[in-house]
Amino acid sequence: MTRSGDQVRPAEREPTPAAPLEPDSARSSTSASSYHSQPILKAPVWKRTIAIYFFVGGLAGASAAYAFAALLRGEREAARRATWTALISAAISAPLLIADLGRPSRFLNMLRVFKVLSPMSVGTWILSGFGASIGVAALCDLFGVLPRVRLLAQAGAAALGLPLATYTAALLADTAVPVWHEGRRELPFVFAGGAAASAGGAALILGSDHDGLARRVALGGAAIELIADQLYERRLDPVVAEALSVPAVHRLHLGARLSSTAGTALLLLTGRERRAQIVAGGSLLLAGALLTRLAVFEAGRVSALDPQATVAPQRARVDARSREIAGV
Amino acid sequence: MPDSPRRFRPLRVIDAAAAALTSWPILQQLRHDHLGRGEAVRSRSFDAIEPRTSTADKVTQSICPYCAVGCGQLVYSRDGEVTQIEGDPASPISRGRLCPKGAASRQLLTNERREYQVKYRRPGGTEWEELPLDRAVDMIADRMIKSRAETWEATVDGDGEPLPVNRTLGIGSLGGATLDNEENYLIKKLFTAVGMISVENQARI
Amino acid sequence: MRSRLPMLANALPTGAGDGAPPARVGFFTDTTLCIGCKACEVACKEWNDVPADGYVWSGKSYDNTGELSANSWRHVAFIEQDRPLRVTTSASTPSMLGSAPAMVGIALPMMRDLPVRAARSEPAPFEIGTGPDGDGVAMRWLMSSDVCKHCTDAACLDVCPTGALVRTELGTVVVQNDVCNGCGYCVSACPFGVIGRREIEGDPGHGLAQKCTLCYDRSKDGLEPACAKACPTASIQFGELDELRVRAADRLGVVQAAGYDGAQLYGASPDDGVGGFGAFFLLLDRPEVYGLPPDPVATTRHLPSIWGAAAAAAGVLGGLVALAALGRRS
């Protein structure tokens, strides 16, 4: 039910309260499956900045990995650009996260503890470590000093970059929101794929792909993202999956798949010299990855507010269990 | 926590950081409560929490002012301010329990709509005006004497013969039923002595 | 799915280290005794300085509170049903003596000897609520005071990244207001939709996760929580959890014998998805009718598979980059 903090005076309020009203008497004597059609769960308090962070974080993590790979292959220019992509993305991430806190001034409290039970806690430490290493790497690169340290830093960033790209999926999965929790097995792969696609895409846009590494990463990532996403939707309980089919979410989701697919196609079909198409393809992959995160994020709000998404699967479990007991 | 949310205050951040370092729970976690769900992560102020009932400097036995069940109340106050009102377990009537109204009786005393000053509205006036309390009482006394004189009845006609009544029907009072017995007694005593007849109460309504 | 790693077991902390740990406390809310007066809601708000949060008429029976939230730590649900409260011919409920000390031992002396009557033999005049409603349709009005469950496996507590949420020495789950930074993770982790983030500018709790503390300040001082103390009919019973569970089992027997339709305990079993509630209920219909999840599971019970998938995905990502890197220079 909607509650407004301001004091609304009856006379000023217009006819019916926000929630659709239905007299109890209208309900049949057989028990209803909800309480006045109200949600059971609370909608997530997170704003879209979080979804954007998921994207940016993924971009940062995968870029760092890509940068390390490029470095090992001696692609210094590609490595540099990817490193800076990662650094900038990481830099953007912090404010995106802090902006979403109820008490931004207390963001440091995140570092009070380390809780393996809390993906957000783990993620905070990953992000911190990642930020530190990628920062060192970038500085060394900037002043062209301490090559060993840089290599080490690049390696560290790459190592932390991988979980940085996927822990965000664990963060969503580790909630009571059905459409997120039920996707705990697939979402990390969706996010991993998206991260790779975005890192590759970014590299392609920056035109640092002289040896096809970025192209392969981008295409591979997009493929993983698209396949994992299909699996995710398929495996969901149909009642839970409804959250993905409400118009607002569906539009985002469809847009995500189209752009990823289009981007992939474009890159596959066009040769390396066709700069414009490559930029377009890379951009489409980035867009796809971003839209996917937004779609999943929005689906969570819808799913939390739908009492049936919570009740139906649980009721099924209970009934099944009682059937077992009854030995039927 | 008085710090205003949303606004980003660098100083606070530094303070927070310093505080965090001095008693860094993560170090505690290494020793015990590794999962960080209890002992290790408790803050000093949380450990120091105390109920208002024990910080009150005075506890007064009272009775709920709402319905006539007469539930016992314990009024906790500190520095002349009521800090908590809850049921009196010793009461054989209520056994320490209260209904929502009884439970809200602290707010009955402290709610923002409560009036603390005399307000005066002159005839034909469109706004309240201020008035000192003693002046108000004095003015009311004058009004009573005037209206009483205007409407005084020494006798009424009883089928030709005059019947003494010594009264005024020109002044009346209507009291609520949350008045104390002592208050009702003085109301009836004074107003009857004034000659007022229409002294009434919610008890009839 | 019942399996979980031992490292995730929410073992209750051992007191303050010195001496035996204090027993775990909680609530048993017996909805057959709830008269829907909402004293619990008000007493809670008065004690915990929880602000009123709007004056909106809901039209949902007598429930204008609507749900548990950052600004409502107790919530009385009202459900009107076109069916009798009891499916029995007994005119009177058997006694609950012995099952709820809170309601016992206050009879007049001359009534002490009065043998507690079990369901009497005479047939009832008529079922509760059937009354003579012209149409003769029976009805009942279910009322139930909901509250934070203080789960044995508390997802909100597990996922809290700042350690603001703690398991107290009393086994209750409480937010440390001076630590919480309002990240909101607990809000989405709670399978009951209990905890919320207060959004009332100017309120001391603004931007912080807020929920029932089981009156930690009172209970640590040996006092009853405000709601349980106020409850006029002992529908809300506070005490040591083990003792409450025994009492609830007895009470369920009494209520079922009296024919209360749909009587069931909710959250009393330590084997459920959250390891049992610290605040559990005796309901008269399926949980979802009261707006409660029928089979809640602490999301962190699946953390192994969640972390597993995340790690695997990270591996795949690394693998992809490695493969791409191994690919020949084109």
Next chain:
Amino acid sequence: MGSNMAENHPVGFQWVMEARERGAEVIHVDPRFTRTSAMATSHVRIRPGTDIAFLGGVIRHILESEQDFREYVVAYTNAATIISEQFQDSEDLDGLFSGWDPASGTYDTSSWEYAGATVTSSAGQRDRGANVGEAAGHGGHGSGLHADNPPRTDPTLRDPNCVYQILRRHYRRYTPEMVARITGCRPEDLTAVAEALCRNSGRERTSAVVYSVGWTQHTVGVQNVRSAAIIQLLLGNMGRPGGGILALRGHASIQGSTDIPTLYNILPGYIPMPHARAHRDLHHFIEQSAAETGAWGDMDAYLISLLKAWWGPAATVDNDFAFDYLPRITGDHSAYAAAMAMLDGTMKGYFLLGENPAVGSSDSRLHRMALAKLDWLVVRDMVEIESASFWRDGPEIETGELRSEDIGTEVFFLPAAGHVEKAGSFTNTQRLIQWRHKAVEPRGDCRSDLWFMYHLGQALRDKLAASTDPRDRPLLDLTWDYPTDGPHDDPSPEAVLREISGWGPDGRTLSAYSELKADGSTTCGCWIYSGVYADETNQAARRRPRWEQSEVAAEWGWAWPGNRRILYNRASADPEGRPWSERKRYVWWDVDAQRWTGADEPDFPVDRTPDYQPPSGARAMDAIGGAHPFIVQPDGRGWLFVPSGLLDAPLPTHYEPHESPVPNALYGVDASPARQQMARNLNRYQPSGDAAGSAAYPYVMTTYRLTEHHTAGGMSRTVPHLAELQPEMFCEVGPGLAKERGLRHGDWATIITARSAIEARVMVTDRIRPLEVGGRTVHQVGLPYHWGSRGLVTGDSANDLFPIVLDPNVHIQEGKAAACDIRPGRRPRGRALREFVQGYPREPLPAEGSR
């Protein structure tokens, strides 16, 4: 019945719940399915205003099946008493009792007296409304009985003129079928309830009856309660543990404000206010008002002690103890009469001391208009209530009926102290006086009413100090010397309570009213409270924890009279003084000690042997036999039949409410003939029954409270934690009515009567169901009445709809049953509202008040 205990007295209801859990049957008879019904073991739905029909059916069942507790009935009630031959029953006169005077619209009740008793009609008949009221119910009016002339009785109960036989004849027609036809319940439900009561009454068991304003706020309010008294007397449930009739009162000290009355027609302790005609002097007064026998036989002692308390040395034998200082009444001067006087311009000034008639009184609009006619108005409250602000934001300002500039009323608003900001005593619904200690000092100008009255008194006395006008003597001679203390010179409430309790010649406080003397040697402000300050200690402040004493808790507070917790408890023993049953023993005769003893203070002379027979010439308490427990009645018996003291009937009989959609199925007379009407422009009456035009108002409406609010809302609409729980005015209707009138759940509806039209949110619910009455379906509209134009939550007030029509005995309005119409949508605004109401229905209503 007539009570929604779970919602309005939740903490008291814990004892009902406990009884239920111990196996007690809890039966709720009410028009609505409330939170109380939901907890009851059974619920019977009846039409508002038909309680007497239902209870009459129960009485008939008891009598016809002879399940009355015969031994108790014969010994302790007036069942065997022979009534005057002149008496004619309403059954013989089609709804009228003998003595009806159509001209005055009142009864001459002389024919209702006991046979052979010298008939002294109470002043009630001499001048309608005067000298009756609460005092009447206490047998204050001698029915001409004295020890040498005991009432004639027939212990075999066979005499056709004995009360028992009159009762049987009177209720013969109250068959289950007839009751069902009138009330709308099912015949079998009446039988079931009656059987349950019989099953749970007698030697071994007792049943209790609980009522509230659902019974009193009717034109037959007193008779509703009388019906229960008859049942409880027939079943032997009075004066016994677990029995009795419990009036659940709605305000913290509403009992206290009738005991120590701020009511025009009584003095402290239910002593009648002297009447101009009947009470020329003290002698006449006592002769007219006091009974010769029973507790009221000592009224002279009570009154003279009161006069001494008020005028001390100025009250002497020579001046009738200043009896003439008391102003005289000549008729109805109740609150409603006062409102009419304001409209007529004869009432100039008014005090509202914690009362909000602009929302809480029937036909609230009339009261707001009346306040606007005053010269001056004093309002004392904690918040600015509607009655204080009517001149600037009242509904009539919006409708254009009033303009602030035109309202000449001078308004003084004085902020009041809260219950913890002053010390004092409340008297709860069980006559238990409990003391509140002061916790904190009030802020700003907030003061107690004790402070206000005391200092107002001082101001008046100072201003008139030099006066020689005899009319100022009562004020100047008044004892007004209370000690004051504190920063605000608060008068000492203990000193006032001490005066109420009284003291003897030696100046020491008295321990019981039996110590009061008629010679002016004793002083007592309220005889029934005598002893509350016994031993110079505030007995009301006693707080021995319940776990340190018996369940009677005799050492918690102090109950009047004499700290007796159950009245007439001598009836808990049989005529010989032995407990009726061991299980139900409470107060009994201790043969060895030769005194009454038990769990409670005996409500009886402790040393009076059960076989005591009053000697010739005995008077007052000495005239009460050892086997007569009802000591305030002149004959010591419980009155099944009331020979004197009531104005509208000696026996309860069914009349329709003043405004009802159906005619009376029993008689040609629809509503109670003796009801008090006040028809005038602002109080238009609707046609009722099958009178022309009654069809315009086809539905029954009733008002009630919700747990979450308090009466007119002055103590809850400004309290956020309460206001948010029930934030808006709504009306409850059944699905059937919703369909019939096109009302949608959650939308708005407008409820219309001849007085006004209000709007409310629609709550469609099966808790409100239509009733089959005499073959037709009668729908109900339920209206909580907590809202007004101010506060955190606002809304129209239901009382705007109700007419002012009163019970003649106590002048209480009929606020629980009337007829209305309802239609979807919001009400008209501004002037259009009045036009809408005036022109409703399209065909004009008959002339005002005509029936």
